[in-house]
Amino acid sequence: MQTSFSIILLFVWDFASAQIHYSIPEELEYGAFVGNIANDIGLDVRELSIRRFRIMSAAKKRYFEVNLKNGVLFVNDKIDREQLCGQTLMCLQNIEIVTEKPLKLYRAEVEIQDINDNSPSFPQDALRLEILESTPPGTRFPLQSAYDPDVGTNSVHTYNLSPNDHFTLDVQNSNDGTKSVYLLLDKFLDREIQAVHTLLLSALDGGIPERSGNAQIIIAVLDANDNVPAFDKSVYWVKVIENVIDNTLIINLNATDLDEGTNAEIIYSFSSYTPERLHELFSIEPHTGKITVKGVLDYEEANIYEINVQARDQGPHSVPAYCKVVVEVVDTNDVVPEMTLMSLSSSITENATIGTMIALMSVTDPESGENGKISCDVPNNLPFQLKASFKNSYMLVTNALLDRETVSQYIINVSCSDAGSPRLFTNKIIVLAISDINDNAPRFTKSSYTAYISENNTPGGTICSVTAFDSDLGESADISYSIMASQIQGMSVASFVSINSENGEIFSQRSFDYEQFKNFQIHVQARDAGSPPLSSNVIVNVIILDQNDNSPVIVSSLSKNGTHVMMPRSAHPGYLVTKVTAVDADSGQNARLIYQLIQSTDRTLFTVARNSGEIRTMRVFEERDSITQVLVILVKDNGHPSLSTTVTATLSLMDETAAIMSDFSNQPQNIEQSTDLAIYIIISLGTVSFILLLIIIALITTMCHNSNDQNDDCSLITCFGRDITNNTSKQSHVNLRIAPNVQPTANVMEVRGTGSLSETYCLFRPTTEPENGNCVLLTPFGSATRRSNNKNADVYFLECNQQTKQKPNIVSEIPHQEHQMNLLVMHRRW
Numbered sequence: 001m002q003t004s005f006s007i008i009l010l011f012v013w014d015f016a017s018a019q020i021h022y023s024i025p026e027e028l029e030y031g032a033f034v035g036n037i038a039n040d041i042g043l044d045v046r047e048l049s050i051r052r053f054r055i056m057s058a059a060k061k062r063y064f065e066v067n068l069k070n071g072v073l074f075v076n077d078k079i080d081r082e083q084l085c086g087q088t089l090m091c092l093q094n095i096e097i098v099t100e101k102p103l104k105l106y107r108a109e110v111e112i113q114d115i116n117d118n119s120p121s122f123p124q125d126a127l128r129l130e131i132l133e134s135t136p137p138g139t140r141f142p143l144q145s146a147y148d149p150d151v152g153t154n155s156v157h158t159y160n161l162s163p164n165d166h167f168t169l170d171v172q173n174s175n176d177g178t179k180s181v182y183l184l185l186d187k188f189l190d191r192e193i194q195a196v197h198t199l200l201l202s203a204l205d206g207g208i209p210e211r212s213g214n215a216q217i218i219i220a221v222l223d224a225n226d227n228v229p230a231f232d233k234s235v236y237w238v239k240v241i242e243n244v245i246d247n248t249l250i251i252n253l254n255a256t257d258l259d260e261g262t263n264a265e266i267i268y269s270f271s272s273y274t275p276e277r278l279h280e281l282f283s284i285e286p287h288t289g290k291i292t293v294k295g296v297l298d299y300e301e302a303n304i305y306e307i308n309v310q311a312r313d314q315g316p317h318s319v320p321a322y323c324k325v326v327v328e329v330v331d332t333n334d335v336v337p338e339m340t341l342m343s344l345s346s347s348i349t350e351n352a353t354i355g356t357m358i359a360l361m362s363v364t365d366p367e368s369g370e371n372g373k374i375s376c377d378v379p380n381n382l383p384f385q386l387k388a389s390f391k392n393s394y395m396l397v398t399n400a401l402l403d404r405e406t407v408s409q410y411i412i413n414v415s416c417s418d419a420g421s422p423r424l425f426t427n428k429i430i431v432l433a434i435s436d437i438n439d440n441a442p443r444f445t446k447s448s449y450t451a452y453i454s455e456n457n458t459p460g461g462t463i464c465s466v467t468a469f470d471s472d473l474g475e476s477a478d479i480s481y482s483i484m485a486s487q488i489q490g491m492s493v494a495s496f497v498s499i500n501s502e503n504g505e506i507f508s509q510r511s512f513d514y515e516q517f518k519n520f521q522i523h524v525q526a527r528d529a530g531s532p533p534l535s536s537n538v539i540v541n542v543i544i545l546d547q548n549d550n551s552p553v554i555v556s557s558l559s560k561n562g563t564h565v566m567m568p569r570s571a572h573p574g575y576l577v578t579k580v581t582a583v584d585a586d587s588g589q590n591a592r593l594i595y596q597l598i599q600s601t602d603r604t605l606f607t608v609a610r611n612s613g614e615i616r617t618m619r620v621f622e623e624r625d626s627i628t629q630v631l632v633i634l635v636k637d638n639g640h641p642s643l644s645t646t647v648t649a650t651l652s653l654m655d656e657t658a659a660i661m662s663d664f665s666n667q668p669q670n671i672e673q674s675t676d677l678a679i680y681i682i683i684s685l686g687t688v689s690f691i692l693l694l695i696i697i698a699l700i701t702t703m704c705h706n707s708n709d710q711n712d713d714c715s716l717i718t719c720f721g722r723d724i725t726n727n728t729s730k731q732s733h734v735n736l737r738i739a740p741n742v743q744p745t746a747n748v749m750e751v752r753g754t755g756s757l758s759e760t761y762c763l764f765r766p767t768t769e770p771e772n773g774n775c776v777l778l779t780p781f782g783s784a785t786r787r788s789n790n791k792n793a794d795v796y797f798l799e800c801n802q803q804t805k806q807k808p809n810i811v812s813e814i815p816h817q818e819h820q821m822n823l824l825v826m827h828r829r830w
Contacts, residue, residue: 020108022073025115026081031074034064034110037097038071041106045071056096056342056360064095064110073108081112082149089151096360096393098343103357105389116154116207120146122215123273127201129183129219132228132319133191140170140182142308142322144273146203146213157206162199167219169201174306175326183217191221222317229255229266229311231323239328242299246292250282253289255311255321263315271308271322278307282327291325299331300366333371333420339363339428347433347473350404358384359396359430363416371420378414386414396430404434438476438530442468444538449524451506454545455514463497463542466504468526476530484523484537493522497542506540514546515585548590548639554647556581556613569621569653577606580613580647582635590639598646599632606651608633615649627653 022035038045043053048068055066065076073095085091090111097106123144131141148155159181161169166189170182181201189197197219204212231253238251257264268289270279281295282305291307305327310320343360365372374392378384383400396414412430417423444466451464470477481504486493499506504524520542527535556579565578584591595613600606602625607618615631629651636644 020106021111022108023111023113024075025113026079027115027117028075029078030076034073034075036071037066037073037108041097043071043099045069051099051101053097053099056098063093066097079112081114081151082118084112087149087151094390096342096389098357098360103355105395107390114151114154116150116205116209116211118149118154119211120148120156120203120205120213122146122201122203122213123275124215126216126218127273129217130222130317130319131185131189131219132222132225132317133189135185135189135228135319137185137187139185141185142271143181143183143201143217144215145178145181146215148203148205148211148213150205150207153206155205156203158204160202160204162201164197164199166197167199175304189221195221197221222319225259225263225313225315225317225319227257227259227263227313228319229257229313229321231255231311231321234323236323236325237328238325239330240293240297241330242297242332243334244293244297246294248293250291250293250327251325253284253291253309253311253323253325255289255323257313259313259315261315263313263318265314266311267314268309268311271310274308278305281305282307284309297329299329299368300335303329303331305329331368331371333367333418333422333424335365335367335371336424337363337365337374337416337418337426339414339416339426341428341430344430346431347435347471348398348402349473350402350434350436352398352402354398354400356398357395358398358412358432359414360389361394361396361414361428363392363394363426365392365418367418367420371418373419374416375419376414376416378412382410382412384410384412402434404436407434409433433471435471435473438472438528438532438534440471440476441534441536442470442479442526442528443536444468444526446538448538449540451540451542452545453508453512453542455512455547456549457508457511459508459510461508463506463508464540465506466524466526466538466540468504468536468538470528472528472530476528478529479526480529482525482527484525486523488520489517496520497522499524512544514544514587515550517544519543546587546590548586548637548641548643550585550590551643552582552584552593552635552637552645554580554582554635554645564650564652566652566654569627569655571617571621573617573619575617577615577617577651578649579615580608580633580635580649582613582645582647584637586637586639590637592638594636594638596634596636597631598634599630601626601629601631605629606631621653625653629653 020040024034063077063079066073081091093110095108146156159169159171166187168184168186170184172180174180199217201215201217202212204210255266267286268284282291283294284291307325310322312318312320340362342362345358363374365374376386376394378386385399386394389395410432414428417425449466453463468479480501481499483499488496496509497506498509522540523537524540525535525537527533567577582593594610595608597608606615608615631649632646634644634646636642
């Protein structure tokens, strides 16, 4: 598409001399040609870079840029005219161009032409009306207007109504430039002939090609209530000052109805298609018709509002009457001028010439009349002045020579005010530093940097970014970054990291392994481009973060010994069977291990400590329990996701003697697999245990020997060896053994056995002195008997003595029954 432009000469001053006008359509893509601004200004393309040819714009978004190679002004971002300028007919974008050596300021404006890229649309797809059949022809009914974001001929141009016998359209121009649409009744309605009329309302714009939008009108014909409310005016005009307080009365509407009773009771309301914004700003009292202010009225937002009000009586099949209230907002001086710095030099050299530009600023005030006229100044005692470039645009320049040795910094207060009453002011403080030549080295924002990166990272990813600044100007402030040569674990630092020389962003060159090394240091240098160049260094500490990439490893002897553990059947609850030990090469939560018993032969027998991995018994073993117990222990870490491993332990139950012998049989294997210290400990424990076993055997032998020589001692072996005949002993099937884990008390020993002793008996061996004889008392023994005191024992002995005198051969009375029982053997001297 061809772009037209015109050059308009505005005025000539010390710096700028011309204004250029371009015209382009909206929605152009990036890079679209606007004009050759360098040729239009009269500059040589080769001088654009040397003279620092640049665009200064107060807009938040830069829609245009200049190609410094050919001087072409092009579209930098797609422009939506409706979004940029709304319904304004003339949409202009001002561009200010600055060149140096010598300093000149040019101004160009780009007119954004509307294209027909939007179709008209209605607020509602369907409009429902209720019309009394007695409504006379000529009655008008307001309809919702179509909206088209385009302007000029591309906006809404005309309305069409589908062909019908009763209605036509009445289109009128509103005060705000839009078109008001009314449905005009041309012919009486007859509900008995047709109760509902459906019409199609079309809105067409004037663009090429033509665009249109449609809405459906559904008209219901009503009976009864033949008088409708009537306003004394169809349009009411009111004025209100902006920023009035809430509940301020705007107007009190009054509609009359010739009917009586409920048919004359009128309810006021906004029309159904009143914009939501009007509902936010105004409210209407339904019974009185008072319209009051509900929100904040701002002249700068809108200076006129049109409110459509309807009045409906309370009779059956009531028909509303409509009027329009036009609210005109009166401007007050309530907006402070806004100052925007488009260009600012924070420092200049002390040899700057008179007229050097320091700042370019734009001052805006959206108000109208005297409230929008702006003037600016700076203190007279400073070597600076403001020069107006264009309307409400100023340049702050020097008007005297500067001496850094006299003043090294200026604080400039730029003050702007409007001409309203009262006047409103705005200020901007500009701090200007007077600088010398390149005498400042770059400085980093931090004294040192610490970067964190997870192990197993992808090579080429960003680790961190370092930033340095230089208080000098120009090339002296251009900073380049580099990594100083060094060694990390014998390798060049370049094989680990690299850096972007322009922005200081540091990248990884390899994938790091936390288990290999956890951190390293690099030295980054920032060097400016001054003459001579200056530089500074900073240390960057790179810390490798651990990831959960290692599964737990079983390191206990449980796995080394084939996961086979021997344990005594007599183990009490809480007995430590073995311990599972595992390690994880990770750290932190990734190395925190949790032990769980996930499978076992009998879950009621064993438990595994969650944190230590200790396997302990939960209850005593019973005869029905299997002698081989298989446990599967899960060891998992606390990482995300969690990693785990399992180990299987086979436990064999055995008697104490077999367990002791098993311990001896396993000593050589443990010795071979243990360290020297463990070998010494095991040998010592084995020796002590063996000596203790010999001592116990010797004590038992001595006790039995003493019972043959003395009448005042009796043991379990003596009683049954001498007083019970071999035949009786065989028939009773008595098999007694010392109960494990029982603390011996005086004259009492707990034994267990199988046989026929189901009742309490006393075995007595006669002596020369009956009162000095021995008595062995056998009684059923359980947990209750274990808690019996010595007093009970005396009763047993008394009964024993009496039975002995009456039945000297009491052994023969012992019945023979096959069952297992516990026996208590008590020894006492009489």
